[in-house]
Amino acid sequence: MSKARRGELVQALPVGLVYDPVGNVVLDPDTSVQGSVARVFSTFTTTGSALAVVKAFAADGLLFPRRLKTGPRKGELVWGQLQHSRVLQVLHNPRYAGAFFYGRRTDHRRADGTMTTRVLPREEWTVLITDSHPGYISWEQFEVNQTRLAANATAHGNDRRASPPREGPALLQGLVVCGKCGGRMTVRYHTRKGNHVPEYVCQSEGIQHGKTICQRIPGAGIDTAVSRLLLDTVTPLALETALAVADELTARADEADRIRAAAVKRAQYHADLARRRYLAVDPANRLVADQLEAAWNATLRELGEATDTYERAREQHTGPLSQTQRDAVTALAADFPALWANPATPMRERKRVIRLLLTDATLARTDSTITVHIRLKGGQDRTLSLPIPLAAWQIRQTPAEVVSAIDTLLEEHTDSEIAAILTSKGMVSGTGQPLHARLIRQIGKAYHLRSHTQRLRDEGLLTLNDIARHLGVGTSTVKTWRNQGLLTGRRANDKNEYLYQLPSPDIARPRRGRPPRKPAPPTETTTTSTTRSAV
Structure with missing residues (x-):
């Protein structure tokens, strides 16, 4: 215990740290380690996530x-795939920060x-001595890493505000606070035409206690507004940031x-060592020679x-950027909105940029607006007021000009004729589909428009049956008279x-199924006789 309090107790060191001949802790002399x-x-430090x-x-x-800690090869250095644990x-090991x-x-x-x-x-550790020996990071960086790991760990609990950025399209994932209850809002995705559309939901109380959802707010419009705010903030730094990122990528590739x-x-x-061992063995000793050959x-x-x-x-x-490539990056970085909107930019990286600027965003929804209160890292606040997004039925609603045109054309045209006329003018339905007779009828019923038939009856x-009874003839006779132009x-x-x-009333009555005769044009001398004949 006395040696421990002085920081001189010999302990098993993690990989990357070794004891020198005099007992001091130093970095492993193997440069690959x-x-x-x-x-x-x-x-x-770059990604912010152990995974x-x-x-x-x-x-x-x-x-x-x-x-290796046990077995015949104890103490030997072996290499393998890196695991999350x-x-x-x-x-989490303070020895890498130079602390005993x-x-x-x-x-x-x-x-x-x-035993457990x-x-x-x-605060309950027996001994903690910082800067006791060389390390890979400073103690300050170690503290930053512990804070980040603790924040990431909350993603598995009830508080998901500080969860690490994921690949989903929700830009404010992990940063949204409910403006009604103050709880953390989670993300729910809906599929719209093959794309994932985010929705921010405050449902922790609903899950824990069976209550109704506190708030659910569509996230696409909010993310767009926050993106515009980000572009206005970051544009002056776009050039320096892009070149710094390019240099960092080159350095990481070289490392x-x-x-x-x-x-x-x-x-x-x-x-080479296995070869020397094999060549040094007696060829007659086949048991040892075979084993050394297999090892070689x-x-x-x-x-x-x-x-x-x-x-x-x-x-x-590809190595470091050439001057031509740096000029291309400079020209591209001058237009930061293009970089932000580039489909090749991963959503995780956009979220990392957001977290460099924003602390959190509080959402509150009323009947007509969505209020977004944003807290910036520098202590400033911004408030955005956004309209409520249209519902799905409102988005698919038939345009007013199409409804008005249908209402006008129903006076003189049938449904198929109206569809042909509107299609020739380039008009489509609310869902972007071509217009046809059935769709015209559906729109008419939805907007309570009188059909073409009803309008004619109102006149x-x-x-066919009514006119046949009125004339005292059969329906086929009526059709024949219409084809001959005797009836309209x-x-x-x-x-x-x-x-x-x-x-x-002056049309001649039919006789023996014959079509009626059209009356002759009246003259001054025959007016009286013609009228009597018609009657």
Whole structure:
């Protein structure tokens, strides 16, 4: 305990730290180990997520070292795929920040005799000495990392405001606060024409206690308004930011290249060592010779894999930006809105930019507006008032000019004729579909428009049966007279049905099924006789 309080107690060190010959803690002299550990911290600083570090290592084809703690190969350094649990161990270990600690965990024996280990809060540690030995990061950076990890961990609990940025299109994911109850609002996605549309929902009380949803607000319009605010804020810094990002990407690519090159050198060393061991063995001792030959072949395979990985990565690595490329970046960065709207920009990166500028956004919905109160990192506040987005039925509503045109044309035309006339003028329905007779009828019923048939009936026109009874003839006779022009009929619908006007009282009565005779034009000398004949 006395040695621990002085920071001199010898402990098992994490990978990347070793004891020198005099017992001081130093960085591992293996540059490939140093580069891998440093890469974990730099990637976490860039991405802000332990899982993103794992994905970055996998994407670059990088391995991570570890020392075996048990078995015949105890203490040997081996390399393998980086795991999420390993990243968390590295990020939470104060030794990487140059700090000596003791008493972080305590053991407790249960009633059944089993032992459990519990991690104590920092204020209960027995010893904590900062800047005790060299580290990969400073203590201040370690504190920042712990704060970020704690914020990310809340994504698995009730408070999701500080959750890490995800790939979904909701720009304010994890930053939205309900303006009614003060709770954290989550994101719900709906599919519209193959695209995911966000909706911010305050439903924690509804889930926990079965209450109704406090608020649900469509998020597309809010994200657009916040994007405009962001563009107005960031545009003056677009040039410097774009070039800084380009330089950072180049530096990260060079660092990954150095790590892969070190892996090739390490594999070459092990292959040469295995070769020397094989050549030094007595050829007559076949048991040992066969084993050493198999080990040599294994190291040669590892060397080939490391070399292939290195060469593939070298082919994909474009190196630093040339002056021409920097000029192109400069020209593109001058138009930051184009960069922001570029489909190639990942949504996760847009959210990371948002979190650099915004603390949170409080949403409150009324009957007519949505109020968005934004808190900026610098302490300033902005308030946006947005209209309530149209409902789905309102978006698909038939344009007023189309309804007015249908109402006018119904005076003289049938449904199919109206559809042909409006289509020739380029008019479509509220959903963008071409107009047809059935759709014209549906629009007429929805807007309570009188049909063409009803309008003709209102003018006093008679149906086929009515005019036949009035004239005392059959319906076929009426149709014949209409075709001969003796009766006036108007087309009532698309079924080729007609409505008829009352005939003139001076038309001759039919005799023996013959069509009536049209009266002769009246003259001064024959007016009286013609009238008597008609009567």
